[in-house]
Structures are given as C-alpha cells and as structure tokens.
Amino acid sequence: MRPTRSAALPALREDRANRAWGLNIVSAAVAVEAKNVSKIFGAGVGEVRALDNVSVTIRQNEFFTLLGPSGCGKTTLLRLIAGFEMPTEGSILLDGEEVAHLPPFKRHVNTVFQNYALFPHMTVAQNVAFGLEMLGKGKAEVQQTVAAMLKLVRMEELKDRRTSQISGGQQQRVALARALAPRPKVLLLDEPLSALDLKLRKEMQIELKRMQLETGITFIFVTHDQEEALTMSDRIAVMSKGNILQVGSPTEIYEHPADRFVADFIGETNFIEAEVTERIGDDGRIKLPSGIQVPHKVTTSAGVGSRVTLAIRPERIDLVKADADAHFTGKVSNIVYFGTDTTFHIDLESGQGVTVRMQNRLGHRDVLQVGDVVGLRVEPEAMQVLRD
Amino acid sequence: MARAHFDVKKQTGFTTIALFCFVMLYAPILTLVVYSFNAGTSIAIWEGFSWRWYESAFANEQVQDAAIRSVIIASFAAFVSTIVATMAALATTRTRPFTGITFIFASINQPLMVPEIVTGVALLIFFAIIKIETGYTGLAYLLIAHTAFCIPFAYLPIRARLENMDLSLERAAADLYATPWRTFRYVTLPLLWPGILAGGMLAFVISLDDVVITELVKSAGQDTLPTYMLGQMRRIMTPEMNAISTVFLAISILMVTVFFLLNRKKS
Numbered sequence: 335m336r337p338t339r340s341a342a343l344p345a346l347r348e349d350r351a352n353r354a355w356g357l358n359i360v361s362a363a364v365a366v367e368a369k370n371v372s373k374i375f376g377a378g379v380g381e382v383r384a385l386d387n388v389s390v391t392i393r394q395n396e397f398f399t400l401l402g403p404s405g406c407g408k409t410t411l412l413r414l415i416a417g418f419e420m421p422t423e424g425s426i427l428l429d430g431e432e433v434a435h436l437p438p439f440k441r442h443v444n445t446v447f448q449n450y451a452l453f454p455h456m457t458v459a460q461n462v463a464f465g466l467e468m469l470g471k472g473k474a475e476v477q478q479t480v481a482a483m484l485k486l487v488r489m490e491e492l493k494d495r496r497t498s499q500i501s502g503g504q505q506q507r508v509a510l511a512r513a514l515a516p517r518p519k520v521l522l523l524d525e526p527l528s529a530l531d532l533k534l535r536k537e538m539q540i541e542l543k544r545m546q547l548e549t550g551i552t553f554i555f556v557t558h559d560q561e562e563a564l565t566m567s568d569r570i571a572v573m574s575k576g577n578i579l580q581v582g583s584p585t586e587i588y589e590h591p592a593d594r595f596v597a598d599f600i601g602e603t604n605f606i607e608a609e610v611t612e613r614i615g616d617d618g619r620i621k622l623p624s625g626i627q628v629p630h631k632v633t634t635s636a637g638v639g640s641r642v643t644l645a646i647r648p649e650r651i652d653l654v655k656a657d658a659d660a661h662f663t664g665k666v667s668n669i670v671y672f673g674t675d676t677t678f679h680i681d682l683e684s685g686q687g688v689t690v691r692m693q694n695r696l697g698h699r700d701v702l703q704v705g706d707v708v709g710l711r712v713e714p715e716a717m718q719v720l721r722d
Numbered sequence: 723m724a725r726a727h728f729d730v731k732k733q734t735g736f737t738t739i740a741l742f743c744f745v746m747l748y749a750p751i752l753t754l755v756v757y758s759f760n761a762g763t764s765i766a767i768w769e770g771f772s773w774r775w776y777e778s779a780f781a782n783e784q785v786q787d788a789a790i791r792s793v794i795i796a797s798f799a800a801f802v803s804t805i806v807a808t809m810a811a812l813a814t815t816r817t818r819p820f821t822g823i824t825f826i827f828a829s830i831n832q833p834l835m836v837p838e839i840v841t842g843v844a845l846l847i848f849f850a851i852i853k854i855e856t857g858y859t860g861l862a863y864l865l866i867a868h869t870a871f872c873i874p875f876a877y878l879p880i881r882a883r884l885e886n887m888d889l890s891l892e893r894a895a896a897d898l899y900a901t902p903w904r905t906f907r908y909v910t911l912p913l914l915w916p917g918i919l920a921g922g923m924l925a926f927v928i929s930l931d932d933v934v935i936t937e938l939v940k941s942a943g944q945d946t947l948p949t950y951m952l953g954q955m956r957r958i959m960t961p962e963m964n965a966i967s968t969v970f971l972a973i974s975i976l977m978v979t980v981f982f983l984l985n986r987k988k989s
Contacts, residue, residue, distance in 0.1 A: 418893055438896040439905075445897045451890040455912045464908075465898035516899065 364430065365520055365552040366392040366415055371424035373410050384410040386576040387424070392520075392554060393569075397546050399555045401563040402573035403599070408556045411573075412522050415554065417441045429519055439468070443520040444513035448528060450505045452497040458508050459484065459493040465516040483511040486545060503534045510542075514549060523555045527562065539566055560600045564588065572596045588647075593721040597645040604651075604688045606644045606717075610636050620644075620719070623684045624662045630714050634721050643720045648691040650716035653678065653708050660709025664688065666702055680708065751971065758964035765959050775965040785966060788950035792930055795861070795946060799868035800876070800926035806869075807876035807921055808914070812906075815884045816892075833871040841871065842938035849939060859941045867939045868929045875928045876921035883917030916984045923981045927974060 373385040385407045392398045400408035413419045414426060417438035426434040433441050444465065452461050462483050466476045484490045487507035492500055497508065506526060513521055523542075527535045543566050546553045557563055563570050564584040571581045572595075580592040591597035594605065611627055612619040618632040620642065636642050656663045667687070668679035678690045690710065702708065730736060758776070762769030779785050810830050814823060833841060849863045891913070895905040933948045940949060947970065951963060 416897060418897075438893070439899045439901055443897075445894070447890050447894060449888070449890060451888065451894040453891060453894070453909060464895070464900075468895075468899040468904060512898070 363394040364391055365394045365396065365428070366554065367427040367430075368411065368414070369425045369427070371411070371414060371421045371426065373407075373414060373419065374422045383576050385414070385421075388576070388578055389424075390571055390578055390581060392552060394552055395550050397543065397553045397555065397566055397568045399557060399563040399567040399570045400573060401557055401560060401570050401599075403558055405575075406573040407576040408558075408573050409524060412445075412524055412554065412556050415520070416443055416445050416522050442516075442518055443522055444516060444518040445522040445524065446509050446513045446526045448524045448526065450509040450526075452505055452508055452512070454497055457494050457496060458489060458500065461497060461508055462493075462511045462515050465512065469516055479515055483515045486514070486548065487511045487541075503530060503538070506530065506538060507541075510545065514545070514551065517549075518551065520552045520554060523553060525556055525558070527557075528559075535562075542566060564600070572599060574599075590718055591645055591720065594643060594645070597718070597720060602648050602689060602691075604646045604648065605720075606646060606686070606688075608642055608644050608717075610638055610640050610642060613638050620717075622661055623682070623686070626661055628661065628714050628717070630717060630719065632719055634719055636719070645718040645720055646688075646712055646716060648677065648689040649675075649693075650712060651688070651690045652711040653690060653692065653702070654711050656707050656709040659711065661712055662688070662710040663707060664710065666704050666706045666708060669702065669704060678702065678708075680710065682710075754964050755968050755971070757961050758968045760961045760964075763960055765961055765964060775961040776969075779962050779965045779969075782962070784945070784950060785947070788945045788947045791861075791944065792946040792948070795864050795868050796926045796929040798865050799872045799929040800922045802869045803872035803925045804876045804880075804918060804922040807873050807880055807925075808918055810873070810877055811881040811884050812910075815881060816910075830877055831874045834874045838871075838934045842935040845935060846938040853941075861944065863939050863941070864936060864944060864946075867935055868932065871932070871935060872925035872929050876925040879920040879924060880914065880917045883914055883920075887913055920981050920984050923977050923984075927977050930970075931974075 368388055368390050371385055371388045372383065375382045375384055388407070388411065390411075400411060402408050410419065414421050414434070415428075417433070417436060417440075421434050424434070425432055428441060428443065453464065456464070459480055462480045463476050466479055471479070480493075481490070484493055487510055489504060489507050489511065492504060497505060500508070506529075509526070526542075527538050530538060539562060542553070542555075555563075555566065564587075567584055569581060569583055570587050571578045572587060573579065574595050580587060580596050582590070587596065588600055591600065591603070597603040597605070607623060609621045610618055610632060611621045613632055613636075616631050616633055618630055618638075619627050620630045620632070621627045632642075634642070654660055662682050664680040664682040666678055667681045670677045670679075673694070675691050675693045678692070680688050680690060682688055688710065757765050757768070759771050759773070760767075760769060761772035761774065807830075810826075814827060814830075845863075845867050849867075853859060853863075887910075891909055892905050895909040896902070900908065930946075931948065932946075933952060936946050937949050937952070940946070945953065947966070951966060955963060
C-alpha cells in the first residue's frame with residue numbers, strides 16, 4: 335500500500351526545495367534489508383560461495399551502489415533482490431516483508447539489465463507499457479504513465495520505433511523508462527552504463543542522478559567503476575570475494591577506507607607501515623618508519639607495540655623542505671605532469687616509494703627536479719589506520 | 723603466384739566440379755519435368771507438348787483419393803508433432819539441467835537415428851497385434867506413426883531458435899510482473915513463432931514425403947500419394963507419374979522457400 339500523500343506534503347515540499355539544490359533527502363525508513371545472506375553455486379568440489387553471510391540495509395530514497403571487481407558477488411546480491419536467484423541461507427526484506435523465496439513477478443522491484451533486454455518484437459512505447467499492463471492497469475493510466483516516462487527519459491519522439499531501430503544510448507533510456515514506469519519500490523541497475531562510450535556514460539551518470547531525485551525511488555546500482563560510484567551514490571558498499579568490506583558515503587569510503595582492499599580499490603593510495611607506541615582509549619601515538627612519532631586516533635583493535643598499516647592519499651601529502659618539520663624525507667625519482675596536477679614519485683629513506691600529487695593551482699613551476707631531496711608532511715587526520 | 727588469401731573459386735577444377743554436381747542433381751529432375759508434358763505415352767521418347775497427363779492425373783480418382791489422404795495425414799502429423807516438439811524444446815532449454823536430460827534429448831531424436839525400415843517393421847508388428855485385439859483398421863495408425871517420426875524434425879528448428887534467444891528477455895518479463903504463462907504468451911511465443919512455423923512446415927514436408935513407414939503401416943485402401951505412385955510404377959510407367967511428381971516437386975519447393983524466408987527473417 336502507498337503511504338498517504340497528504341500527510342507527507344509539507345515534508346515533500348521541503349524535499350523539493352532541497353532537491354533543487356541537488357541535495358537528496360534520504361529517509362531513515364528501510365527499503366531493502368539483506369540479513370545473513372549466503373549464496374552457494376554448485377556443490378562439492380565445484381562449489382562457489384558467491385555471497386558469504388552478507389548483511390546490508392538500504393534506506394528509502396537512497397542511491398545505493400554495490401561496488402567491487404568482477405566476481406565479488408555484487409551482481410549476485412542484486413539478482414537475489416530481484417528474485418532471479420534464491421539465497422542458500424538468510425533472508426531478504428523488501429519494505430519489511432520477507433521476499434527471499436518470492437518469484438520476480440511478485441516483487442515490487444524492477445531491473446535495468448546490463449544488455450537492456452528490450453523486447454525486440456515491440457515498439458518503444460509497448461516496451462514501456464509492458465509492466466503496467468501486466469499489473470492490470472487501465473488503458474488510460476497506461477497511456478498517461480508511458481507518456482510521462484518517455485518524457486522523463488526524453489524519448490517521446492521515438493515512441494513508435496522498434497527497439498532495433500534506436501541507438502545504444504536510446505535503448506538505455508527506454509530500459510530505464512520501462513523499469514521506472516510501474517513505480518517500483520526499488521530500482522535495480524546492473525552495470526547499465528558499461529556498454530556506452532565515455533561521453534555518453536558521463537551524460538547518463540548525470541541523467542540517472544536526476545531521475546533518481548525526480549522520482550524519489552530507491553536506486554541500487556551495481557558497478558565496478560569507482561569513479562561512477564563516487565560521483566552518483568549516497569552510500570556505497572564495497573564488496574570483495576562475497577563479502578561487504580565497508581559501507582559508507584563516498585567521502586567516508588574515500589577519506590576513511592576501512593582496510594587495504596577498499597583503500598586500494600578506490601583511488602590511489604600510499605601504504606606505510608607504522609607502529610603504535612601509546613594508546614589510551616582511542617587516543618594514541620604512532621611511530622612512522624622515519625622514527626618520528628605523531629599523535630593519532632586509533633580505532634582498530636591494535637594495541638601498543640603492534641604494527642599497523644597507514645593509508646595516505648597522494649593529494650594529502652605536502653612537499654616541504656627536508657628539515658625537522660617533515661614526517662618523511664626522500665629523493666624525487668620521477669615527475670609526471672598531468673595538466674591539472676603533477677605527480678611526484680619519491681623514494682623514501684626506507685626504500686619505499688611514495689606518490690605525491692600536487693595541483694597546479696599557480697601553474698606548473700619547475701621547482702623540483704629528479705634527484706632533489708625533499709621532506710614530506712602529512713596531517714595526522716590524513717593518515718588512515720587500516721583494519722588488519 | 724602471390725595470392726592475398728585462399729579463395730576456393732580460384733582452385734583449378736572448381737568450376738568443372740561444381741557444374742558436374744549441378745548437372746547430376748538437376749538433370750534427372752529436369753528430364754522428369756520435361757516429359758510430364760509429353761504428348762505420347764512414353765517416358766523416354768518425346769512426341770510433342772501436351773497437358774494431357776496433368777488432366778488425366780487430376781481426373782484420376784485414385785490420385786485424388788491418395789492426395790487428399792496425404793494432406794490429411796501430413797496436416798495432422800505436422801500440427802500435433804509441432805505442439806509436442808515445442809513443449810519438448812521448452813522443457814530441454816528452459817529448465818535447469820536435470821539428470822536424464824541427455825536421455826530425453828536422445829529419445830526425442832530417436833527417429834533420426836534408427837533406420838526407417840526398422841521403425842517401419844516394428845510399427846507393423848506392433849500395430850498388427852493391436853489390430854487383432856481391437857479389430858480397428860482405420861487411419862489412426864498412420865496418423866500416430868507419422869506424428870511420431872515428425873517430432874524430431876519439428877523439434878530441431880524450434881530448439882535452435884530457443885537456444886539463440888536471449889534468456890534475459892524472459893527474465894525481464896518476469897521482472898515486469900508477468901507470470902510464467904504470460905511471459906510465454908507475450909514474450910517467448912512471439913519470438914519463437916518463426917521457429918514453430920519452420921518446424922511445422924518441415925514436419926509437413928517430411929510426412930508428405932514418407933514411403934517406407936507408410937507402406938508398412940497402411941491398411942488396404944489407405945494409399946498416400948507416394949505409396950500410390952510406387953504401386954503404379956510397378957505396373958506401367960506413363961508420363962502421368964511425371965505429372966504427379968512435378969506437382970509434388972512444386973509444392974515442396976514452395977514450402978522450402980517459405981521455410982527459408984521465415985528462418986532468414988529476424989535472425
């Protein structure tokens with residue numbers, strides 16, 4: 335049942351105002367919940383554990399991304415939510431209702447397929463109308479909704495074309511309109527942009543975000559492209575080998591990666607080994623390989639004397655004079671100019687290589703040369719202590 | 723001699739071999755067609771053009787009788803075997819692989835592998851027992867036999883089409899609230915239709931054409947066109963046989979052409 339519209343109106347108006355500023359209001363209500371879900375394919379020696387005891391909560395109105403390399407289980411999780419696969423163990427709740435063993439046609443979720451899967455024997459408009467007709471909507475309502483959806487995806491003019499007579503980008507839009515037309519509680523998108531070329535992909539990223547804001551439908555988006563995930567998502571779940579490693583906003587994921595895999599998969603990272611020398615509660619001090627000790631929050635279980643790995647983003651390192659203020663010293667081994675910024679490869683005294691990225695805000699200046707000795711400074715909060 | 727790539731047309735003797743094959747294939751048929759218009763009674767001595775053998779063939783009540791029976795049997799066999807073949811094709815491509823699927827696949831295609839004469843003899847003996855028990859000697863024996871050996875011919879094009887069909891289309895239909903029956907009705911069936919038609923027509927032609935099994939299974943007075951022709955040829959050969967054959971040939975060519983066009987469309 336649909337929540338009464340009138341009661342939610344003031345809030346909705348506020349929503350709209352915020353959305354005009356590009357802010358998405360994610361409600362606290364839960365749209366999808368996976369509880370201890372495992373999926374095993376095959377049996378015996380050929381057994382593959384595609385998902386290993388995964389739990390995740392996806393909120394209403396959220397643009398939620400499942401991000402990970404191929405084979406990490408992200409598509410399997412999506413298919414479990416859609417109903418194309420049944421979980422081996424665990425439960426899947428949609429709007430608080432157990433759906434794990436319902437067939438796809440009984441779940442109020444729709445999917446945008448990677449290859450679009452448009453019906454080749456139907457026109458664009460017939461494709462968009464299909465879901466509504468199967469739900470038994472009246473003719474007038476179907477026509478009205480189809481028109482509105484085609485307008486949303488800007489495909490009104492091509493509504494009578496066969497799907498084989500339109501381009502890949504247009505097929506993508508039709509697939510979106512078809513999946514959105516029945517107003518699903520959740521829209522599932524299975525790497526929908528991977529078949530498009532770069533320019534179209536960038537356009538569609540913005541379009542998708544716009545559609546999500548306009549419709550207010552929960553989007554669950556599967557991708558292996560970290561940039562796509564960072565630019566579009568409200569929250570991201572990073573997956574690897576059938577597990578969810580971290581769930582958080584793009585900033586959290588990028589600035590505070592929980593472990594080495596997340597830090598490495600998203601963006602570029604320098605990994606530096608260090609040692610905890612003091613710890614009282616979360617406050618502690620860590621000793622860098624250069625021997626310098628810095629105060630630092632430690633949120634992992636690492637005790638005094640234990641070795642930890644720090645993740646430091648290349649753009650969070652400052653190049654300074656090699657004096658007492660520097661956290662590290664090293665020698666410039668390579669300089670690469672990228673236009674917007676310049677990347678310096680520096681060999682530390684410990685022998686480890688570190689990448690530093692500087693924006694060319696004042697234009698590129700050849701201050702440093704290969705072979706120069708420099709100091710490196712990192713703000714303590716830019717050093718992320720990783721989970722083991 | 724420098725050649726950019728291998729081209730079979732440039733092999734010595736290619737044209738000669740090709741021409742030889744064409745002549746071997748079509749010269750007898752051409753002769754048959756030409757002599758169907760012979761004014762004389764010989765099938766080997768040309769005595770001028772005439773439609774007389776066509777007229778006599780069409781007027782021949784035995785030919786009419788056999789032709790009608792052939793069409794009835796072929797229509798029935800094609801219709802029933804296509805339905806069975808469609809269901810079999812769906813069951814062998816749209817379910818999770820199950821134990822015994824290979825066995826089922828083999829048994830569907832059994833008529834393709836067992837020599838026709840063996841099937842014919844087996845049916846003859848089997849039906850003879852039933853005939854003795856029940857006393858029934860009607861057309862049902864031929865209808866059943868033809869339906870059975872037509873199934874694999876109808877099955878193959880339907881299965882091929884199903885295998886080439888994108889599974890995600892049916893998944894998309896299910897995702898858009900279509901029950902399994904509606905998915906079949908609105909997505910699978912419209913896309914499968916050319917395959918079903920092709921399978922049906924192939925089954926029709928195969929049934930129309932059959933001699934061995936029909937000859938063994940038929941009761942007295944149940945000649946189909948091919949068994950009638952065979953029977954006549956044991957006596958006197960007149961160009962009437964040529965005329966019937968030519969009409970037969972024309973129908974076959976028509977069916978095969980339609981079959982070809984159907985398969986080419988949308989694939």
